[in-house]
Amino acid sequence: MNMFSVSVSPISVGSNVFFALALFAISALVLLLLRRFLTLRATPAYLIVPIFLALALPASVVLLVPIDLASSSHDGTGPKAIWLPDRVVLVCWRIAYWLIFMLTWAILPLLGEYVDSGYREPKARIIYSLRMNARYQLIVLTCAVVGLVYVSISNGFHFSSLKGLVMALAYVWGLVLAIYLMGHGLVSIPRNLIRNANVSGRLRRVQAHAPKVHDRLMDAVNELESLNGQVAQLQQRKTGTARDFQEWIEDLSEGSGSADVRVPILEAPESSSTIPSVITERYLADLTRRLQRSRHMKARFVDEWDRLVQLAADLQAIINSAASKKLDFGPAPRRSSCFPRTKMLTPYMRYQVYSNVIPSVRMAFGAFFSVASVCIVWSELIKSVAPQLSIVSLTILPNYKEPKPLGFGKQLITSAWLLYMCSAALVGVNDVKVWGNRALVRRNTYGESACWYASLVARLTVPIAYNFLTFLPKDFRRETTFYEFLGRLINLTPLGHGFDFIFPIFILLPICATLFNLYGRIKKIFGFGLAEEDDIHDVENNPSGYGMGGWREGRDLIERELNGFGSLAVSSRGTRSTWAADRDDESDSRGSSRLRVPAAEGSRSPRTTQRPITAPTVIDGEEEEEENFFQSFAHRVRNTFETTNTPQWFQGEPFRLPRWMSGDNNTTTEEGGVTRLFGGRAVPGRLHL
Incomplete structure (x- = not known):
C-alpha cells in the first residue's frame, strides 16, 4: 500500500500543480480581456465579479473535459496525462455547472437590468430589475411546469427527476442556440481568413461598410444631442416639480461633458419630444436610461469608425507599396491601428511581411480551419448512424472498439477541438445581428451589454462540451464524470435520449444560410438582416461601386476623414494623412491624370440631408485597369449628361x-x-x- 501511494503520488501532485497553474493562467487571461472592454477602476465590484466568473468558469470547462476523459480511463499503467481523482473532478463539475447556471438564469439578467434601470436609489433599481425580468422568468417557469408534468408521467415525481428537468431544460435551450451560432461560425471563420488574404478585396469591403457605419454614427451623435437638449431644458426650470429633482438633473448635465467637436458640423437636430409639465421620477429614470444608452452607442460607433478608417488607410498603404517595395504606415499611428508597428523591420521587410507572408498565412489557416469545420459537421451528421466513422473521435481514439487511456497529446487535441467549436459559436455571436444594440466597445462597454455577453458565453459552453462528448464511443463517454453528472439526467426520458443525437443535424440550416447568403435574401424580403454578410455581397453584386452606399461613397468618406475635411475630423491633428500623400506620389510617378471633384464641406445628416453624388471622384490607373474601353466610354457619356444643366429655354x-x-x-x-x-x-x- 505504501509502495502504491509512493508511485502514484508524484503523478497526482504534478497533475494538481498543472491544473492550478492552468486555472491561474485562465484567470489572468480573463482579467486582461475584461481590462480591454471595461474600465476596471470605474466598474463596481458587484459587476466585475459576476462577469469574471461567467467568463472564467466556461474557460475552465475547456480544460476540465480532457482532464475528465483522462481521469475516467486512467489505470496507472497507461500513457502520461493530466488526471485528477474522481471525487475532485465531480466537485469541479458541480461548482462550475451550478455557478454557471445561477449566473446565466438569475444573477446576470438581474444585474443587467439593474445597471440599465436609470434610477438613482438601489431599491428603485432592484424593483425595476425584478419587474423587467418577471416576464422572462414567467416564461421559464411555464416551460418548467410543462416539463415537470411530462417527467412526472414518464418517470415519477422525485428529487432526481426535478433536478434532471432543470438541467435538461437549460441544456436544450443552450444547445439550440449553440448549434445555430456554431454553424454560422464554422463557415465564417475560414471564409473570412481566405477573403482577408486578398488586400484589395478586403479594402473594397471596408469601403462598402463605411457608409453604414458613418450613418449610424451620425444617428448616434444626433440622438445624444437631442437628449442633451432635453437635459438643458430641464436645467432651466427652477420652479415646480423640477425643483425636487434638481440634484438629479445636475448630475445628468454634468455627465454630458464638454461639447463634441462633431456636433457643430451637423445640422442641429429638432427635438420632437417636449418636456412634460410635471417631472416625475419615472420620467427622469427613462431619460437617464436613454441618455446612458445613447452615450455608449456614440462611443461604440466612434470606436468602430476610427478603427475602420485606420484599417482602410493601412490597407491602402500596403497596396501603394507595391511600386516602391517599401512599406511605412506613418510616424504617428493612432490607437485604433489594426496593424502593429514593429520597429525591428525595415520598410522592405515590412512590405514582404504584409504583402506576401501574412496573406499566405491567412490562406493556410483558412484552408486548415475549413478542413476542421468539415470534420466537425461530418461528425455531427454521422454520429447517430455510424459513430465509428466520426473524424473527431478518430483523432482522439484511433481504436474505436478498444479505446485506450488518453495521453497528454490526445488531451491537447481534445482541447483544440473543443476550443474551436466554442470559438465558432462566439464568432456567430459577433456576426449575427439579432441582439439589439448590444456591442463590445474597447474600454467603454455598457454594463448591461457586458452582462448579456458574459451570460451568453457561459450559457453556450456546457452544451457544446456535452455535444462534443457525443462524438466519442458510447462506452468510453459513459465512464466520464461529466456524463454521470449531466448526461444521465438528460437521458432520463425517451425524448431527451434522442434529442442530443438527432437535433445537431440541424446545424446544416445555419451553414447553408451562411454559404448561400440567405441572410441577405431575408433582408431584401422583410427589410432586416441577420448577419454581417451584406457588405460582402454588395461588393460582389455591385463591383462598380456606383449608387447610394457603394464602396466609392465609402472611399470618399474615408478619404475626406483622413484629409481632415470629414464630418468627424479624425485626422485633424495632422495636415495631411499618409494615405493621401501616398496616392499623390503614386499617381505622379505613373503620370496618370487625376480628375478631382472638390469634397463638400460639412456632412450629410442621414435623415435631413441626402448623400453626396457618388460619381468617381478620382480617376487613376487603378480604376482604368478595372474597366474596358466600352465601359469607360459609357461612364464618361453618362457623367456628361448627368452633369449638364438644363438650358434656360x-x-x-x-x-x-x-x-x-x-x-x-x-x-x-x-x-x-x-x-x-x-x-x-x-x-x-x-x-x-
Whole structure:
C-alpha cells in the first residue's frame, strides 16, 4: 500500500500543480480581456465579479473535459496525462455547472437590468430589475411546469427527476442556440481568413461598410444631442416639480461633458419630444436610461469608425507599396491601428511581411480551419448512424472498439477541438445581428451589454462540451464524470435520449444560410438582416461601386476623414494623412491624370440631408485597369449628361400631349394615355404588349 501511494503520488501532485497553474493562467487571461472592454477602476465590484466568473468558469470547462476523459480511463499503467481523482473532478463539475447556471438564469439578467434601470436609489433599481425580468422568468417557469408534468408521467415525481428537468431544460435551450451560432461560425471563420488574404478585396469591403457605419454614427451623435437638449431644458426650470429633482438633473448635465467637436458640423437636430409639465421620477429614470444608452452607442460607433478608417488607410498603404517595395504606415499611428508597428523591420521587410507572408498565412489557416469545420459537421451528421466513422473521435481514439487511456497529446487535441467549436459559436455571436444594440466597445462597454455577453458565453459552453462528448464511443463517454453528472439526467426520458443525437443535424440550416447568403435574401424580403454578410455581397453584386452606399461613397468618406475635411475630423491633428500623400506620389510617378471633384464641406445628416453624388471622384490607373474601353466610354457619356444643366429655354412649362392621346385634360408625357391602346395602364415607362 505504501509502495502504491509512493508511485502514484508524484503523478497526482504534478497533475494538481498543472491544473492550478492552468486555472491561474485562465484567470489572468480573463482579467486582461475584461481590462480591454471595461474600465476596471470605474466598474463596481458587484459587476466585475459576476462577469469574471461567467467568463472564467466556461474557460475552465475547456480544460476540465480532457482532464475528465483522462481521469475516467486512467489505470496507472497507461500513457502520461493530466488526471485528477474522481471525487475532485465531480466537485469541479458541480461548482462550475451550478455557478454557471445561477449566473446565466438569475444573477446576470438581474444585474443587467439593474445597471440599465436609470434610477438613482438601489431599491428603485432592484424593483425595476425584478419587474423587467418577471416576464422572462414567467416564461421559464411555464416551460418548467410543462416539463415537470411530462417527467412526472414518464418517470415519477422525485428529487432526481426535478433536478434532471432543470438541467435538461437549460441544456436544450443552450444547445439550440449553440448549434445555430456554431454553424454560422464554422463557415465564417475560414471564409473570412481566405477573403482577408486578398488586400484589395478586403479594402473594397471596408469601403462598402463605411457608409453604414458613418450613418449610424451620425444617428448616434444626433440622438445624444437631442437628449442633451432635453437635459438643458430641464436645467432651466427652477420652479415646480423640477425643483425636487434638481440634484438629479445636475448630475445628468454634468455627465454630458464638454461639447463634441462633431456636433457643430451637423445640422442641429429638432427635438420632437417636449418636456412634460410635471417631472416625475419615472420620467427622469427613462431619460437617464436613454441618455446612458445613447452615450455608449456614440462611443461604440466612434470606436468602430476610427478603427475602420485606420484599417482602410493601412490597407491602402500596403497596396501603394507595391511600386516602391517599401512599406511605412506613418510616424504617428493612432490607437485604433489594426496593424502593429514593429520597429525591428525595415520598410522592405515590412512590405514582404504584409504583402506576401501574412496573406499566405491567412490562406493556410483558412484552408486548415475549413478542413476542421468539415470534420466537425461530418461528425455531427454521422454520429447517430455510424459513430465509428466520426473524424473527431478518430483523432482522439484511433481504436474505436478498444479505446485506450488518453495521453497528454490526445488531451491537447481534445482541447483544440473543443476550443474551436466554442470559438465558432462566439464568432456567430459577433456576426449575427439579432441582439439589439448590444456591442463590445474597447474600454467603454455598457454594463448591461457586458452582462448579456458574459451570460451568453457561459450559457453556450456546457452544451457544446456535452455535444462534443457525443462524438466519442458510447462506452468510453459513459465512464466520464461529466456524463454521470449531466448526461444521465438528460437521458432520463425517451425524448431527451434522442434529442442530443438527432437535433445537431440541424446545424446544416445555419451553414447553408451562411454559404448561400440567405441572410441577405431575408433582408431584401422583410427589410432586416441577420448577419454581417451584406457588405460582402454588395461588393460582389455591385463591383462598380456606383449608387447610394457603394464602396466609392465609402472611399470618399474615408478619404475626406483622413484629409481632415470629414464630418468627424479624425485626422485633424495632422495636415495631411499618409494615405493621401501616398496616392499623390503614386499617381505622379505613373503620370496618370487625376480628375478631382472638390469634397463638400460639412456632412450629410442621414435623415435631413441626402448623400453626396457618388460619381468617381478620382480617376487613376487603378480604376482604368478595372474597366474596358466600352465601359469607360459609357461612364464618361453618362457623367456628361448627368452633369449638364438644363438650358434656360427648356425650363418652362412641360410639353403636353393632345387630349385624344392622353385621355386626360391635365396629363403630361409621363402619364401618356396612348398606352391604353395596347391594353396597358397609365404606368410611367411601362407598356403591356
